[in-house]
Amino acid sequence: MLTFILKRLGLAVLVAITVSFISFSLLFLSGDPAAALAGETASGEDIEAIRRLYGFDRPMLVQYGEWLFSALRGDFGESYYFKLPVASLIADRLQVTMLLGLCGILFALLTAVPLGVAAAIRPNSIIDRLALFLSVAGQAMPSFWFGLILIVVLAIQLGWLPPSGASTWRHFVMPTIVLGYYAMPAIMRLTRAGMLDVLESDFIRTARAKGAGETRVLFKHALRNAIIPVVSLAAVQMGFMLGGSIVVESVFALHGAGFLAWESIARNDLPTVQALILVFSMFYIIFTFLADVLNAWLDPRMRSA
Amino acid sequence: MTTPLLSVKNLNLTIPTGSGTLHAVRGIDFDLHRGETLSIVGESGSGKSLTSLALMGLLGKSIARSADEMRFDGIDLLAANRRVMRDLRGNRIAMIFQEPMTSLNPAYTIGDQLTETLLLHRKVSKSVARARAVELLEKVGITAAESRLSQYPHQLSGGLRQRVMIALALMCEPDLLIADEPTTALDVTIQAQILRLLVDLTREMNMAMILITHDLGVVARVADKVAVMYAGELVETGPAQEVFATPSHPYTRGLLRCIPQPGKTERGAPLGTIPGVVPSLIGEVSGCVFRTRCPHARAECRAEIPQYGTPSHGFRCVYDDGALSEEGEFA
Numbered sequence: 001m002l003t004f005i006l007k008r009l010g011l012a013v014l015v016a017i018t019v020s021f022i023s024f025s026l027l028f029l030s031g032d033p034a035a036a037l038a039g040e041t042a043s044g045e046d047i048e049a050i051r052r053l054y055g056f057d058r059p060m061l062v063q064y065g066e067w068l069f070s071a072l073r074g075d076f077g078e079s080y081y082f083k084l085p086v087a088s089l090i091a092d093r094l095q096v097t098m099l100l101g102l103c104g105i106l107f108a109l110l111t112a113v114p115l116g117v118a119a120a121i122r123p124n125s126i127i128d129r130l131a132l133f134l135s136v137a138g139q140a141m142p143s144f145w146f147g148l149i150l151i152v153v154l155a156i157q158l159g160w161l162p163p164s165g166a167s168t169w170r171h172f173v174m175p176t177i178v179l180g181y182y183a184m185p186a187i188m189r190l191t192r193a194g195m196l197d198v199l200e201s202d203f204i205r206t207a208r209a210k211g212a213g214e215t216r217v218l219f220k221h222a223l224r225n226a227i228i229p230v231v232s233l234a235a236v237q238m239g240f241m242l243g244g245s246i247v248v249e250s251v252f253a254l255h256g257a258g259f260l261a262w263e264s265i266a267r268n269d270l271p272t273v274q275a276l277i278l279v280f281s282m283f284y285i286i287f288t289f290l291a292d293v294l295n296a297w298l299d300p301r302m303r304s305a
Numbered sequence: 306m307t308t309p310l311l312s313v314k315n316l317n318l319t320i321p322t323g324s325g326t327l328h329a330v331r332g333i334d335f336d337l338h339r340g341e342t343l344s345i346v347g348e349s350g351s352g353k354s355l356t357s358l359a360l361m362g363l364l365g366k367s368i369a370r371s372a373d374e375m376r377f378d379g380i381d382l383l384a385a386n387r388r389v390m391r392d393l394r395g396n397r398i399a400m401i402f403q404e405p406m407t408s409l410n411p412a413y414t415i416g417d418q419l420t421e422t423l424l425l426h427r428k429v430s431k432s433v434a435r436a437r438a439v440e441l442l443e444k445v446g447i448t449a450a451e452s453r454l455s456q457y458p459h460q461l462s463g464g465l466r467q468r469v470m471i472a473l474a475l476m477c478e479p480d481l482l483i484a485d486e487p488t489t490a491l492d493v494t495i496q497a498q499i500l501r502l503l504v505d506l507t508r509e510m511n512m513a514m515i516l517i518t519h520d521l522g523v524v525a526r527v528a529d530k531v532a533v534m535y536a537g538e539l540v541e542t543g544p545a546q547e548v549f550a551t552p553s554h555p556y557t558r559g560l561l562r563c564i565p566q567p568g569k570t571e572r573g574a575p576l577g578t579i580p581g582v583v584p585s586l587i588g589e590v591s592g593c594v595f596r597t598r599c600p601h602a603r604a605e606c607r608a609e610i611p612q613y614g615t616p617s618h619g620f621r622c623v624y625d626d627g628a629l630s631e632e633g634e635f636a
Contacts, residue, residue, distance in 0.1 A: 202407040208363055209402075210422045210473070211395035224412045299412055300457040 004296050004303045012289045016282060020071070023277040024064045027270050036268050037080060067274075076275035081267045086275045090257060094279070096166050097249070097256035100175050101241035107180030108187055109234060116191025117223065120199065131192065135185035147178045147251035164253035175252045179245055183237040190233055194226030201225075228295050235291035239284035309336035310513050311360070311481060314374040318355050318537075320367060325587045329368070330355055330537045337530075339480065342507060342514045344524040344545065346560070347534030350583060353517045354403075356534075357483045360515075361400055362390040378480060396426040399474035403486040405467035409458035415442075415469055416454030422476040441472040445502060464495040471502065478510060485517045500527060521564050525549060533557045536583050536594040543618030553613075553620040556595045593621065 027033050034051035035042070042050075051057050055066075070077070076086035119128040154174060155163035165171050198204065199222055207221040249259040257276065264272035296302045318330035330352040337343050345353045358364050360375070360382065375382040377398065380389065394400075402408045409418060419441070420434035429437075435454065442450035445468040458466060467487060474482055484503060488496035504527045507514045518524060524531055528545040533556065541554040552558045562577025570576070581598035584590075593599070596606035601624065610621045 202402060202404045203410040205363065206402065206408045206470075206473075207410065209361060209394055209400045211391045211393070211425050212421070213391060221410055225410070300414075301411055301459045 001296065001303055005293055008289055008292050012285050016285050019281040019285070020068055020278055021064060023274050023281065024067055025060070026274060026277065028060065033270060036270070071275070071278065076278075077271040079264075079269055079272045081264070081269040081272070086271050089272065090260065090275055090279060093255060093257045093260045096254050097258060098242060100172060100179060100248070100254065100256060101238065103172055103176040104179035104241045105183065105234065105238045107176050108183040108237065111180070112184045112187035113191050113227070113230070116188045117195055117218065119188075119192045120195030120226075121218065123196065128192075131188060135188050138181050138185040143178055143182050143245065143247045144251050146181065147174065147248060150174045150178065151251070166252075166254045166256075171252070171254070175248050175254060178251070179241060179248050182245075182248075183234075183241065187230055187233060187237070190230050191226065194229055195222060198222045198226040224298055228299050231291050231294050231298070232288075235287040236284070239280070239287045242283045242287075243280040307338065310339050310378055311335075311337040312374060312376045313360070314372060316356065316359060316370070316372040316375065318352070318359055318364070319369045319371075321369075322587060328537060328586045328588075328590050330359070331590060333539055335530075335532055335539070335542060337481070337513050337515065339513050340507070340511045341529045342504070342516055342527055343530045343532060344516045344518060344528035345532045345534055346518060346521060346524055348519055348583070351534045352537040353519075353534055354485050357400065357485050357515060357517055360483065361394055361398060363394075392426070395422045395474075395479075396477045397479050398481045398483065399477070399479035400483040400485065401467075401470050401474050401487045403489050405463050405470055405490055408470055409466060411458055414455050414457055415461070419454070419469070419473055419476060422473060426477050437476060438472070441475055442469070444475075444506070445469075445472045446498070447472075464491055464499070467491060467495075467499055468502070471499070471506070475506065475510070479512060481513045481515070482507065483515045483517070486519070487516075488520075488523065489518075496523075503527070521560060533560070537586055537590075538594055538621070540595060540622070541618075541620040543614070543620075547618050553618070553624075554595075554622045555599050555601060555624075557620075593623070 032047070034047050034054065034056050037054070038047045038050050055063060067077075074087050076090070078084065079086050079089055082089055115127075115131045115134070119125075119131040122128060151163045151174065154161045161173050162168075162171050199218075204217060204222055207217045212221070243258065243261075246258045246262045248254070249256045250262075257279075260272065261276045261280075263269070264276065292302075313336075314334050316330060316333040317328070320327040320329055333356060335343065345356065347353050355364070355368070359368075359370050360377075362382065362385070364370060370383075372383055377393065380393070382390075385393070409415070416435060416438060419438035420431065423429060423434040423437055424431070438454060439450045442453055447453055447465060447468055453461075453469075458469075461469065467490075471487070482503075487503065488499050491499060500523060503514065503516070506512070516523070516528060524545060531541075531543060531545045531548045532539050533541040533548070533554065535556045541548060541552070541557045548557065549561070552561055556579070559577065559579040563579070565576060579598055584594060584597050586594075591609065592607040593602075593610045596602040599606070603623070605623045610623060612619045612621060614620050
C-alpha cells in the first residue's frame with residue numbers, strides 16, 4: 001500500500017510539473033505579452049521598454065524557472081488589472097469557491113449515492129423512475145436557468161433565501177443546490193449501474209448463502225465494490241467544482257475564483273490566468289491522487305497496479 | 306427407518322417469461338438422511354442448480370416455488386420466514402458454488418470472509434472465529450493457513466479459492482452441505498483432490514451432502530444415492546450402485562453410454578451420444594419429457610407417467626419392467 005501511495009505521489013508531482021510548464025507557456029502562446037501590456041496605442045519603443053522591464057527578452061526556460069520558483073513560495077506576481085499580488089487575490093476569491101465546491105459535491109454525493117442504491121435495489125420501481133426523472137432533468141436543465149428558477153421561487157416569491165451575495169450560510173443554499181444538482185445525475189447513474197452489476201455477482205450470492213441480512217449484503221458486500229468508479233468520477237467532479245463555476249457564481253453574484261478567471265481572461269490579465277490555471281490543475285491532481293488512494297483502500301486488487 | 310434430515314415432495318419451480326410460463330422444475334421428490342450423499346445428475350439447464358437454490362431460499366424474485374412438503378430437520382422450509390431462513394443459511398445448510406474464481410468478495414480478506422459466517426451465527430469473539438478459520442483452512446489442506454487469513458481472493462489460485470469456499474461452508478458445522486458442481490471450474494488433478502476432500506469431510510462431520518454434477522464419474526465415486534434429472538424432472542432415483550448396475554430409464558442408460566468405461570469401451574470406438582435437444586418447457590408440459598429423444602417412444606409416453614420400480618429405486622418410464630434390452634439403443 002505504501003509503495004502504491006509513493007508511486008502515485010511521484011506520478012502526481014510529474015504531472016504537476018508538466019502542467020505548470022504548460023500554464024507558464026500560455027503567456028507566450030497568447031501573443032506578445034509586452035505588446036498586450038503596452039496597449040494598442042503604444043509605439044515600438046514603448047513595447048521594447050516594457051519587454052525589458054518585465055524581463056520578457058530573456059530565454060523562456062530562465063523565465064519559467066524564475067516563475068516556478070516564486071510560485072512555489074506563493075508569489076505569482078502582480079495582477080496587471082487589479083494591481084494586487086495575484087496570490088492574495090486568488091486566496092481571497094478561492095474561499096467562496098472552495099466552500100461552494102465542497103457543499104456542492106457533498107450535496108451531489110449525499111443525494112446521488114442513496115438514490116442510486118435505492119434505484120438499483122428495485123429496478124423499474126417508483127424510486128427508480130423518480131431517480132431516472134431527476135437525473136434526466138438534471139442533465140437537460142442548464143444551470144443558469146435552474147438557478148434563476150430557484151431565485152424566482154425561493155428568494156423572490158417565497159422570500160425564504162437571499163437571492164445573491166455570499167455573506168451568510170443562507171446565501172450558499174441555492175448555489176449549492178444548483179452546482180450539486182449539476183454533478184448529481186452522473187454520480188447517481190454510475191452508482192445505480194455499479195450496484196445492479198455487483199448485485200448480480202457470485203460473491204453476493206455467497207454472502208446471502210452465509211446467512212447475511214439484506215442490509216449487510218447491500219452495504220458491506222455490494223456498495224464497497226460498486227462505489228469504486230464513483231470515487232474516481234466524484235474526484236473529477238470535485239476538481240471541476242473547485243475550479244469554480246462561472247455560471248453559478250455569476251447567477252448568484254458570488255465573486256469566487258470562477259468569476260475571477262472569467263474577469264482575468266476578458267482583461268488579458270495573464271499572471272492571474274496563469275496562476276488560476278495552475279491552482280485549478282493542482283486541485284485536479286490532488287483529488288485524482290486522493291481518489292486513487294481511496295480506491296486502492298477499497299479494492300485491494302488496485303494496490304499492485 | 307429414521308425421519309430424514311431433508312424431505313422434499315413435489316417441488317415445482319416456474320418462471321414467467323414473455324412467451325408463457327416456464328416450468329423449470331416439476332414434481333421433484335427426494336429424502337436425505339444424515340451422513341448420506343445424494344448426487345443430482347443431469348445436463349446443463351436441467352434444473353439442478355435451481356433445485357438447490359430453492360432449498361436455500363435463494364431463488365430470484367421472479368421464480369415461483371411450490372411444493373407439497375419441504376422439511377429440514379423438522380423445520381417447514383415452505384412456511385419459514387426470512388429470519389428463519391437466514392438463521393439456517395450458512396449455519397445449518399451451507400452451500401459451495403460452481404465458480405470459485407468469483408464467489409469470494411474481492412474487497413475483503415480471506416480471514417474477514419471466513420470469520421463473518423461464524424460471527425453471524427454464533428456469539429463468539431473474533432479471536433475464536435479466527436482460530437476456527439485457521440483450523441478449517443488446515444483441514445481443507447491449505448498450508449500456512451494463518452498467513453492466508455490476511456490475503457485477498459485475487460492472490461489465490463482457483464483450487465485454493467475453492468478450498469476456501471469449502472472451509473467457509475464448514476465454518477458453522479452445517480448438517481447439510483449443498484455442493485453445486487464444486488469441481489467443474491477446476492483442473493482435472495485438482496478436481497479429484499477437492500472431491501476426495503468433500504467426501505472425507507462429510508464422513509468426518511457426519512454431514513448430509515447434496516452433490517450436484519453433470520459428471521457421472523464423480524457420482525460413481527462418491528454418492529450413496531443418485532437422482533437423475535432431465536428437463537426439470539427426476540427421471541430415475543435410487544442407490545448409486547443399483548442405478549449404475551441396472552439403469553432403468555432410457556435417459557440414464559443414454560448418459561452412461563456417454564462415458565468410456567475401462568475394459569468395456571474399445572480403443573477408438575465412438576462414445577455414445579443422445580441425439581436431439583431438450584424440449585421447451587414453456588407452457589403445459591405433459592407425459593414423458595424424454596420421449597422426443599427416446600428411441601423407444603410410443604403412444605403411451607404422451608400420457609402421465611407414474612413412478613415405477615421400488616420405493617428405493619424408482620424411475621418414470623412406461624417400460625416399467627426395467628428389462629429393456631440394451632441392443633439397438635441409440636444406434
